[in-house]
């Protein structure tokens with residue numbers, strides 16, 4: 001999804017994903033009509049976000065994505081051990097130990113399964129992150145309950161390449177098909193493949209009463225293809241056995257863990273803390289963004305830069321988003337299922353449900369991840385009055401930095417501002433200097449520089465990177481025109497002179513300028529008037545030691 005691609009780009013990993021991924025731009029909707037079969041009810045643009053840097057969804061095998069992340073970890077010197085399984089976790093109950101930043105209050109016993117006699121090891125840890133999936137061992141070991149809908153739904157997924165005589169016209173778009181007896185979602189994939197998600201309904205009759213597991217005898221690729229054949233009629237959508245790449249049947253509920261951390265020492269992330277239907281294509285996206293949110297907070301705490309209150313913001317920000325997503329998942333699922341709507345109406349439920357196309361239009365506002373807005377906290381200041389949070393381009397506290405192209409002063413090279421906000425663990429201070437061509441402006445910049453120097457000397461070295469963006473279209477401007485603090489490197493100074501749209505206007509910043517602090521994950525932490533370095537200092541004082 002677009003925001004995840006931006007996040008991957010900030011980690012230097014988007015190119016690797018996009019190289020062979022398929023790109024999806026359109027969603028179509030098909031409904032069943034008696035005597036006709038399914039009929040197209042309309043097509044809508046999938047991503048309706050004017051600020052999306054990547055205005056499409058990328059489809060790629062999750063194994064490829066995991067390979068990209070794994071390779072990046074190895075490059076950073078991380079060690080990935082497989083197969084290793086935890087067998088016991090012991091979290092200290094001694095409050096003093098839990099509060100001591102130098103203590104190792106967690107003991108985890110792990111078994112190395114590929115070694116002879118499965119050697120056991122005892123790991124003393126400061127922190128543990130359970131990113132161990134929907135059946136999370138860590139979550140269960142610490143008795144963290146999942147809350148929400150208890151009825152689980154059974155889904156089947158099958159990947160195949162259609163035969164050339166298949167004539168379903170939307171197989172290279174996402175297609176949601178409300179057939180007579182079943183709901184199917186088609187996703188176009190990389191390499192000319194497609195995936196079909198078949199909603200098989202609740203667990204009733206599909207689970208073996210003795211084993212409590214899905215009754216595998218009831219499923220096969222042939223059976224799934226048979227269901228699809230009927231559902232897509234009068235269109236033909238078929239394949240041959242050798243062109244079926246993969247299939248699965250799985251049970252999923254709409255649930256969120258009651259807490260995402262225990263004592264700010266053990267965390268859970270990803271599917272370990274939220275599960276929902278595959279309709280929004282969200283699970284991996286949300287999981288990557290959980291990790292993106294948590295990683296820098298852990299790093300700051302481990303380095304001793306911040307206290308544990310910073311870690312509290314992980315659950316505060318990510319659990320609220322998970323709850324919002326699940327509420328949306330329910331609304332969306334009912335909205336595009338004609339059957340579900342008919343049933344609710346027949347039962348006399350006075351529900352406010354979207355129609356399928358309305359649901360799709362709303363789809364991108366949640367699932368792209370672009371509109372996430374973290375609520376005020378110690379790392380997200382209360383928005384100043386001036387901020388117009390509804391403006392699509394305006395910088396908004398708690399939201400991500402929207403992409404804009406500026407010109408690098410030293411060589412006039414166009415640069416996307418998002419590429420200044422790399423995920424390197426540092427906060428970024430964007431100094432929107434205003435127009436520096438007048439003498440008054442230069443004088444106020446000198447005062448700003450003195451204040452900024454003082455602030456930088458108080459902060460841990462390397463915590464804050466400074467970038468300047470000058471409001472100017474003047475060709476005479478050089479990177480020497482502003483004091484050195486505002487241009488620590490020749491690549492840190494840019495100007496708003498590009499024909500494709502001046503960045504000041506786009507961000508709603510006037511010629512007086514502004515200071516904008518971005519968190520290490522690319523979200524706006526605070527915005528202050530240009531001269532107010534003291535407000536920036538107060539922002540950092542809220543969570544830095």
Ligand SMILES: Cc1cc2nc3c(=O)[nH]c(=O)nc-3n(C[C@H](O)[C@H](O)[C@H](O)COP(=O)(O)OP(=O)(O)OC[C@H]3O[C@@H](n4cnc5c(N)ncnc54)[C@H](O)[C@@H]3O)c2cc1C
Pocket residue numbers: 062084085086131132133134135136137157248250269270271272278281282283284285286287
């Ligand atoms: C058919 C299907 C289609 C999907 N399609 C999409 C999609 O289009 N878009 C999307 O965003 N998401 C999709 N998802 C969801 C996505 O796969 C998950 O949300 C995502 O994988 C969650 O990542 P995770 O790292 O939290 O958990 P997982 O990917 O489940 O990873 C958990 C890891 O922990 C390991 N592990 C678990 N228990 C232990 C243990 N006790 N000891 C050691 N290791 C352990 C597992 O082996 C695994 O490697 C789909 C899911 C399914 C099933």
